[in-house]
Amino acid sequence: MTKIRLTRLFTFEAAHALQGYDGPCRNIHGHSYKLQVTIIGLPIINDEHPKNGMVLDFGDLKQLVQETILDVVDHALLLRADSDSDLVEALRKLNHKLLLTPYQPTCENMLIDFKTRLRKVMPGSVALHSLKL
Structure with a gap:
């Protein structure tokens, strides 16, 4: 049987x-991110199964990514957990959506975080193949 990769x-x-960065990205700024999530697995081969022919229902993948990543980071400000406490307190008082990370919030580190989060919730029948941000 052939393993299939699906990307959403x-x-x-x-x-x-x-x-601590030495360029303009040391200042708070925003991005419109595009995240590609690719999974790999074997299609279900069972005429009686409602997901026959699928590796994973795209709706199920969407829900996993939504709950695990997007609900956490969408329209949030990501800062290192050891950021200036006065800044963090001011942002919290203004009810900003703030995500304090144990890492420098670069694209690379965000991807490592996303990979860790997704691997914990992937169904046993599929594997996380790759992420692209």
């Missing part, structure tokens, strides 16, 4: 600042 594109908006 997701979009979200988020802001971040790179603490």
Whole structure:
């Protein structure tokens, strides 16, 4: 049986600042992100199964990514957890959606975080093949 890769594109908006960075990205700024999630697995071969022929229902993949990643980061400001406490407190008082990360919130580190989060919730019949941001 042939393993199949499926990719779904997701979009979200988020802001971040790179603490200690020596360029303009040290300032709070935002991006329109495109996240490609690719899974790999064997299609279900069972005429009696409602998902016959599918590796994973796209609706199920959408729900996994939505709950695991998008609900957390969409329209959020990502800052390192050790960011200036006065800034963090001011943002919280203004009810901003703030995500404090244990890492520098670069695209690379965000992808590592997303991979870790998704691998925990992937059904056993499929594997996370790749992510692209």
